[in-house]
Amino acid sequence: MKYIEEFQDPELAQRLLDDIHATVTRPWALMEVCGGQTHSIIRHGIDQLLPDQVELIHGPGCPVCVTPLEVIDKALEIASRPGVIFCSFGDMLRVPGSNRDLFQVRSEGGDVRVVYSPLDALRIAQENPDREVVFFGIGFETTAPPNAMTVYQARKLGIRNFSLLVSHVRVPPAIEAIMQSPDCRVQGFLAAGHVCSVMGIDEYPDLTERFQVPVVVTGFEPLDILEGIRRAVRQLERGEHTVDNAYARVVRPEGNPAAKTMLADVFEVTDRSWRGIGTIPASGWRLSERYREFDAEHRFSVTGIATEEPDECRSGEVLQGLLKPNECAAFGTTCTPRTPLGATMVSSEGACAAYYLYRRLGGTTAPLEASPVG
Structure with a gap:
């Protein structure tokens, strides 16, 4: 298959669904790790087309959502300082800190700019040698290599007015933490294909053996996800627990050696x-x-900021797979994309945003048509 449309073919999707229905004999709970997969699942109603025995649990795979509150507050503190140009991807600007967000800092006179690459921020630093330029570097293993390359280039070119506020996280330790939780119900994982395209699959066999769970590496289109579910269910029904690469067109077992070296x-x-x-x-x-020397936390002396999460936001339970977004009392009422309580409602990969965007507001079990937010 060459084209994206082929990975959305309804006839092929039905064949995969028929195979899953024919295979499953008992209840299984699978967690998709990536927020992009969550959005695809909710957008296409995949969770509602599966057999009742197969439950999909949404995991902590949204990089914006898992960026801790204290790091957001550090970003707000740095961005508020005179002489600073603070650069970020757009989806971070509305993530709430303790009492404001980056949009508010910009409205108060802070120089907060949306960029599309960390190299854009480095260029801004070159063009403004009398200003301190900070890039907000967040994300999983997928965005870490370009951020690393930007710092490498800054050092090589001698650009000393550039720094990086780092909040990068790694997927395998998160899977381990989920499996060690006393409330864990997860019996198998759909691993994020873009993460594995960088890091490979070497870290997953140990997890499958220790916790006796299958890990299936898959992509983001409907057929990718259904094939991942099909392979995971087949393993579970057979009592197997191995790493299965269902995204071989993108993922090599060794990952990307050049990116890993960087x-x-x-x-x-x-x-x-x-x-x-x-x-x-x-x-x-x-x-x-x-x-x-390129670490913004140290350059601006903001390492000591500590915060507490607001009690009314239950995004932590959503991120741990303990709560579906529409099971939260604030969902769609006091918490909306325009008035978010937490990052899961703001981010383009957040589970709460997916449920809101595709009108998954109630407990219906029938597939819904996708509709934009008005």
Whole structure:
């Protein structure tokens, strides 16, 4: 298959669904790790077309959503300072901090700019040598290599007025934390294909053996996701627990060696706090000692900021797969994309945003037609 449309073919989708219905004999709970997969599932009604025995649990796979509140507050503090140009991808601007967001900082006179690449921020730093330029570097393993390359280039070119506010997280430790939770119901995982395209699949066999769960690497189109579910259900029905690459057109077992080499040079593994979840050991990256001068937290002395999550936001339970978005009392009422309580309602990959965007407002079990937010 060459074209995206082929991965949305309804006849092929029905064949995969028929196979899943014919295979399943008992209840199984699968977690899709990536927020992009969550949006595809809700948009196309995949969860509602599956047998009742197959439940999809939405995992903490949205990078914006898991960026901790204290890091958001650090971003707000830095962006508010005179002489700073703060650069970010657009979906971070409405993520609420303790009492405001980056849009509000911009309305108050802060120089907050939306960019489409970290290299755009580096160019801005070159063009404004008398200003401090900060790029908000968040995300999973997919966005870490270009952010690492930007810091590498800044050092190579001698651009000293550029720094990176880092909040990068890693998927395998998050899976481990989920499986170690006493409330965990997950029996298998759909792993994010774009993450594995960078890092490969070497870290997953240990997880499948330790926790006796299958991990199926898959993509984001409807047929990708249905094939991933089909393979996971077949493993579970057979009592198997292996790593299965269902996204071989993109993912090689070894990943991307050049990207991994860049990550190993610029970053080092560290404990990282996840919004609504807490600290997960060895689940993130920070700049290595060689590149520490480009660390915005140290440059602007904001390492001591600490915060507490608002009680009314239950996004932590959503991110852990303990609560569906429409089971939250605030969903669609006091919490909407225009008045969000948490990042899961703001982010383009957030589960709450997916449920709101595609009108999954109630407990209906019939597939819904996708409709835009008015």
